[in-house]
Amino acid sequence: MKIFTTEDVRAIDRRTMEVDGIPSRELIKRAARGMADEIMARWRPTRPFVFFAGPGNNGADALAIATIMMGQGYRPTVYLLNIGGQMLSLDCRTFRDEMLSSGGQVNFIEIKDQLKLPELTADTIVIDGLFGTGLREGLQGGFQVLVRYINESSATVVSIDIPSGMTGDLNPDAINRNIVHADLTLTVEFPRISFFLRDNADLVGEWRVVKIGLNKDIIKSTPSSFHIVEEAEVRHLLKPRSPFVSKADLGSALLVTGSYGMAGAAVLSARGALRSGVGKVTAHSPLCCYEIMQSAVPEAMFEPDEHKLVVSGINPRHDYSAIGLGPGLGTNEMTFSALDTFLKVHKRPVVIDADALNCLAARPYLLQDLPVLSVLTPHVGEFDRIFGDQPSDSVRLMKAMEVAHTYQVLILLKGHYTALVRPDSKVYFNPTGTPAMAKGGSGDVLTGLITGLMAQGYKPEVSALMGAYIHGLAGEMAEEEHGVYGVTAGDIAANIGKAIQSIMKPKNEI
Numbered sequence: 072m073k074i075f076t077t078e079d080v081r082a083i084d085r086r087t088m089e090v091d092g093i094p095s096r097e098l099i100k101r102a103a104r105g106m107a108d109e110i111m112a113r114w115r116p117t118r119p120f121v122f123f124a125g126p127g128n129n130g131a132d133a134l135a136i137a138t139i140m141m142g143q144g145y146r147p148t149v150y151l152l153n154i155g156g157q158m159l160s161l162d163c164r165t166f167r168d169e170m171l172s173s174g175g176q177v178n179f180i181e182i183k184d185q186l187k188l189p190e191l192t193a194d195t196i197v198i199d200g201l202f203g204t205g206l207r208e209g210l211q212g213g214f215q216v217l218v219r220y221i222n223e224s225s226a227t228v229v230s231i232d233i234p235s236g237m238t239g240d241l242n243p244d245a246i247n248r249n250i251v252h253a254d255l256t257l258t259v260e261f262p263r264i265s266f267f268l269r270d271n272a273d274l275v276g277e278w279r280v281v282k283i284g285l286n287k288d289i290i291k292s293t294p295s296s297f298h299i300v301e302e303a304e305v306r307h308l309l310k311p312r313s314p315f316v317s318k319a320d321l322g323s324a325l326l327v328t329g330s331y332g333m334a335g336a337a338v339l340s341a342r343g344a345l346r347s348g349v350g351k352v353t354a355h356s357p358l359c360c361y362e363i364m365q366s367a368v369p370e371a372m373f374e375p376d377e378h379k380l381v382v383s384g385i386n387p388r389h390d391y392s393a394i395g396l397g398p399g400l401g402t403n404e405m406t407f408s409a410l411d412t413f414l415k416v417h418k419r420p421v422v423i424d425a426d427a428l429n430c431l432a433a434r435p436y437l438l439q440d441l442p443v444l445s446v447l448t449p450h451v452g453e454f455d456r457i458f459g460d461q462p463s464d465s466v467r468l469m470k471a472m473e474v475a476h477t478y479q480v481l482i483l484l485k486g487h488y489t490a491l492v493r494p495d496s497k498v499y500f501n502p503t504g505t506p507a508m509a510k511g512g513s514g515d516v517l518t519g520l521i522t523g524l525m526a527q528g529y530k531p532e533v534s535a536l537m538g539a540y541i542h543g544l545a546g547e548m549a550e551e552e553h554g555v556y557g558v559t560a561g562d563i564a565a566n567i568g569k570a571i572q573s574i575m576k577p578k579n580e581i
């Protein structure tokens with residue numbers, strides 16, 4: 072599913088109004104109906120509701136929601152804010168008048184230095200309809216005072232469209248100040264790009280999309296660099312299995328992994344690969360991993376390195392269909408030299424994770440040698456080690472878009488919403504996964520899984536996209552069994568098969 076910049080959302084709004092002949096007040100009514108339903112489903116009329124409406128259409132949304140709720144027995148207290156003499160938007164006036172004629176009361180607050188603000192208690196539900204997509208710059212003056220007042224209160228805050236003061240886009244200048252901290256954000260039609268960044272998690276809180284029926288053709292024809300991966304997309308990509316299939320048809324994966332004390336990483340990535348559906352899995356690891364691997368993952372073959380404790384040379388003995396490098400390798404110079412030599416001669420896309428990424432950080436000239444369309448799977452720390460400290464998630468994602476293009480590689484920036492960044496600068500946010508996966512070894516499983524998918528002939532960008540989705544879903548399934556504290560990386564690997572199965576055959580299909 073595509074998601075859009077603020078500018079694009081405004082353009083889609085505008086075009087829908089033109090093409091479908093829908094006035095903006097109708098779109099606002101639809102948004103308000105959906106949002107009022109969400110709010111009323113959560114909180115009873117006995118709770119005190121305080122609405123802050125701004126001078127534009129975000130304020131109009133707030134006024135329309137309050138009017139609908141009044142009709143359902145709620146008693147909202149509504150404040151309409153204005154900067155001295157500034158005009159309210161036409162829709163804001165319309166919905167103010169509608170509220171007044173429905174018997175409601177609107178309190179005006181003139182924004183100036185000394186604000187008389189209502190009491191907000193722990194019981195209060197604040198509806199933040201100050202600013203949405205029409206925000207020009209950071210909030211200042213009286214609005215800054217009001218935002219601080221809301222944030223310092225113990226009230227529950229619901230933001231309309233986006234938390235006031237925040238942008239929906241990647242914003243290199245964004246400083247998280249003077250922005251409402253929402254517990255719940257009810258966003259219109261699409262989630263915003265900024266919702267997928269960890270930096271903004273505390274501002275946005277939980278988010279829900281309220282559909283207002285924007286024109287589907289216009290949405291379809293509006294290009295976008297940003298997407299959210301959907302299960303149907305992954306289902307479509309997964310190839311069915313022929314009854315006559317043989318392991319020779321299903322590829323052979325090599326994982327260059329492990330060192331003394333980190334044999335577990337070799338085990339976990341092999342398990343991830345084995346559950347991906349690949350025909351054969353081989354681990355190239357130092358001799359010290361031999362017995363561990365053969366007993367923990369007897370299904371995987373073992374190609375011993377000459378060195379006992381670390382990988383010292385990577386000379387694959389077979390023509391493996393895909394190779395993944397990194398988990399548990401350690402940072403020994405001998406291993407880095409082996410990776411260095413290998414990356415200079417190997418020409419097919421590889422998966423690069425963990426210590427293979429650390430090798431890139433230590434020897435940045437290797438970035439030039441990476442096979443085109445290789446998949447790099449850094450978490451934030453690994454990314455910054457290679458590409459320098461980034462001041463914010465926005466800047467980091469923009470940097471990932473730049474380097475994916477420069478080096479023609481795929482960057483899978485791991486986190487709560489893992490982002491697949493492609494060389495064409497397209498970004499795919501992965502929606503699956505759970506905090507239960509925040510544990511050593513989870514990434515090793517992912518490396519094995521992606522390598523296993525690539526070995527089966529899935530293209531690198533498809534393997535990375537599917538791998539992240541399946542891995543997250545397997546984590547969610549593991550959480551159902553073991554709870555958010557109890558999941559181990561092994562549990563994620565063990566659930567990969569089930570995750571793939573549930574994507575291929577959703578529950579509601581017979």
Ligand SMILES: NC(=O)C1=CN([C@@H]2O[C@H](COP(=O)(O)OP(=O)(O)OC[C@H]3O[C@@H](n4cnc5c(N)ncnc54)[C@H](OP(=O)(O)O)[C@@H]3O)[C@@H](O)[C@H]2O)[C@@H](O)CC1
Nearest residue numbers: 084095098099102127128129202203204205206207208232
């Ligand atoms: N089709 C539609 O219309 C739909 C609209 N919808 C809803 O409308 C919202 C967008 O409404 P919007 O465009 O009126 O902008 P909004 O965010 O309310 O603010 C504009 C006002 O703020 C002012 N202002 C700006 N920056 C400021 C600052 N730093 N400090 C102080 N003031 C500042 C600005 O002043 P101006 O720039 O004009 O001088 C103007 O008065 C959108 O987020 C969604 O909630 C949806 O319900 C459905 C479809």
Ligand SMILES: Nc1ncnc2c1ncn2[C@@H]1O[C@H](COP(=O)(O)OP(=O)(O)O)[C@@H](O)[C@H]1O
Nearest residue numbers: 450486487504505506508509511512513514515
């Ligand atoms: N809070 C979270 N929500 C969703 N997924 C998470 C969360 N924390 C971690 N993960 C996932 O778990 C994996 C962790 O990988 P990584 O950081 O490389 O760990 P390790 O190196 O210890 O294996 C990534 O795929 C990441 O997306």
Ligand SMILES: [K+]
Nearest residue numbers: 202231233235
């Ligand atoms: K808002």
